[in-house]
Amino acid sequence: MSEQAKPEQILILEFTLKSLDFMRAGEASSEFKQRLKKLGFKPELVRRAAIAAYEAEMNVIIHARKGVMRFEIAPARLLIVVEDEGPGISDIEQAMQEGFTTASAAIRELGFGAGMGLPNIKRCADAMDIQSIPGQGTRLQIIINNE
Amino acid sequence: MNTVGVYYHSVRLDREKCKGCVNCIKKCPTEAIRVRGGKAEINEEKCIDCGECIRACPNQAKYVETDSLERLSGYRCTIALPPPSLFGHMRSCASPAQVLTALTSLGFDAVFEVAVGADVVSGEIRRLFQRGEIKGPLISSACPAVVRLIQVRFPELTGRIMPLSPPTEVAAHLARQEKMSELGLSAEDIGIFFLTPCAAKVTSVKAPVGGIPSNIDGVIGVHQIYPQLSRCVKKPDRPLLPIRASGSGMGWGISGGERLAVGIENYLTVDGIHNVISVLEELEMGHLGEIDFIEAQACTGGCVGGYLHALNSYVARVQLRKLARELEEKQMTVTEQFPRLAWLHGQLPRIRVQPRQIIHLDSDIKQAVAKMAEAEKAAKLLPGLDCGACGAPNCKALAEDIVLHKAQETDCIFVLRERIMDLSLHVYDLAKIRPPAMNQPGSEGDDAQ
Known part of the structure; x- marks a missing residue:
């Protein structure tokens, strides 16, 4: 019987992100959120995961040249990995401070780049990790546990 | 029938x-419809009775179940509740007083404007905000399709629905109270009939979601009365009834x-329900931190866009807006009209919508x-x-249906075509094989020229 076969218990979604693509900005995290709701994750967890994903997605769109966003949805934990090619972050500790931003005035006028992205992600995530090489790019990993 | 099961539709x-x-399947905001055996099937659990499928159906196969006018005979006194949008849909020659009066010629004993209920609700919302008893962002509870959309697709936002009964219910309560004291009748003697522009409101009466039973006894579609109503409007056979609602109460019929x-x-x-989804x-x-109040309506243009209405919704919107402006100047406020009304003083019943x-x-x-x-x-x-x-x-929905054993891959005509091609190639390959007892092509004795 096919029922005996162990079904794959992880769902992987992948999206490519483009610099300053405001028309499609937020689509990846929106899709991620829809999937989580459909799967039956608790609203509070969906909200946290969706906000973290949105901030991470916007970071790539605002700051990087391009990037890939991967979601690994498992029943017990959600993993978001964002890898971009961009300027990188020279001082991660400074970037984690509320209000610190390197976004241009034009971007800020659009209502983005207020320096709340990374702190917001930290608030929503159970764990986060940033690896960055200035001038090359950044790899951000976010974990949200479903207890 | 759709009534079999947990949900009324x-x-x-x-x-x-x-x-x-x-x-219809492509317009449904909750993807509740599938075509099976050549007929549309509605998933009762997901359907929110928004009526998008009624709009989309080119064959008029979808309809709204309403009550018949014969039900009026079951009561000693019947009251019609016309929604504000109805006034926008009467030809410009008809004054609101003529419309109200014509409704009594149709067989109703009395009329009570839903717009009066809207006046009461407006006042209460304002009061609650001023006192800080409620905090935004709150979503209006007036459109039942939006309320049910939230229950089904945005369960965590149910707590953001305005905790007040919508104007239709408030108007029904006021109408009954007024007639009971005026005629000395008991509550059951009075039949309250809402004249609905859509399916969503029918469901809100037959299957209310806020935890309070409906005050309305029957729902008649505006399309059921239009022909007779427009005849009666032209030839009033009795003294005209006064209009009581304010212009802003009337304005509830238009989005904004x-x-x-x-x-x-x-x-x-x-x-527009798909726009509502994007805002929700x-x-x-x-992302809507600074917003206190969200007015969301499933029909484009608001209730004037209800699909049971007669005129083009944009024409009706202009007419209703004009009427609302005219009324704004001369109407008495609700408090002046109902000075002793307890509901005007913070006792409007609270509703609480639960996720579905x-x-x-x-x-x-x-x-x-x-x-x-x-x-x-x-x-x-x-x-x-x-x-x-x-x-x-869509393909994604089919993929899920396949996994849930509600459909199969070959339901897709493109997959089916590919399978047929594979099979025909295989058949062709088999057809080329000659059994050893047969002559091989090109060998001696082959009669091919």
């Missing part, structure tokens, strides 16, 4: 008329009218994740054209 299918075309009446500074107005998604993400939990793939999250991963694989084999010929609204 006023949107019904006439199986005779349904041709199995796929127009509600927030004008409420007078909240930081508001957002959205109409923003709200869900916490829907199991999409599996109640066990492990199984659900496994099934969605499987559906993801299944979707990769589909063309991604979202043509609907399989009876599902």
Whole structure:
């Protein structure tokens, strides 16, 4: 019987992100959120995961040249990995401070780049990790546990 | 029938008329419809009775179940509740007083404007905000399709629904109280009939969601009375009834009218169910922090856009707006009209809408994740054209149906065609094989020239 076969218990979604693509900005995290709701994750967890994903997605769109966003949805934990090619972050500790931003005035006028992205992600995530090489790019990993 | 089961639905299918075309499945905001056996099937759990499928159906196979006018005979006194939008849909020659009066010529003993209920609700919303008893962002509870959309698609936003009964219910309560004391009748002697522009309101009466039973006894579609009403409007046979609602109460019939009446500074107005969904998604993400009040209506243009109405909704909107402006100047306020009304002083009943939990793939999250991963694989084999010929609204939905054993891959005509081609190639290959007892082509004795 096919029922005996162990079904794959992880769902992987992948999206490519483009610099300053405001028309499609937020689509990846929106899709991620829809999937989580459909799967039956608790609203509070969906909200946290969706906000973290949105901030991470916007970071790539605002700051990087391009990037890939991967979601690994498992029943017990959600993993978001964002890898971009961009300027990188020279001082991660400074970037984690509320209000610190390197976004241009034009971007800020659009209502983005207020320096709340990374702190917001930290608030929503159970764990986060940033690896960055200035001038090359950044790899951000976010974990949200479903207890 | 749709009534069998947990949920009541006023949107019904006439199986005779349904041709199995796929127009409705693609318009449904909750993806509740599939075509099976050549007929549309509505998933009761997901359907919110918004009526988008009624609008989309080219064969008039979808309809709204309403009550018949014969039900009026079951009461000693009947009261019609006309919604504000009805006045916008009467030809410009008819004054609102003429419309009210014509309704009594139709067989109703009395009339009570829903717009008066809207005046009461506007006042209460304003008061609650001023006192800080409620905090935004709050979503209006006036459109029942939006309320049910939230229950089904945005369960975590149910707590953001304005905790007040909508104007229809408030008007029904006021109408009954007034007639009871005026005529000395008991509550059951009075039949309150709402004249509905849509299916959503029928369902809100037959299956209320806020935890309070409906005050309305029957629902008649405006389309059922238009022919007779327009005849009676032209030839009034009795003294004209006065109109009591204010202009801002009347304005509730148009998208944007509600927030004008409420007078909240930081508001957002959205109409059309798919636009409502996009706004609720923003709200869900916490992007609407500065907004206090969200006026959301499923029909484009607000209730004037209800599909049971007669005129073009944009024409009706202009007429209703003009009427509201005219009324604004001369009407008495609700407090002047009902000085002793307890409901005007903070006693309006509170509603509490609960989420409607829907199991999409599996109640066990492990199984659900496994099934969605499987559906993801299944979707990769589909063309991604979202043509609907399989009876599902899009390829993704078909993939999920396949995983849930509600459909099969070959329901997709493109997959089916490919399978047939593979099979024909295989058949062709087999046809080329000659058994050893037969002559091989080109060998001696082959009679081919």
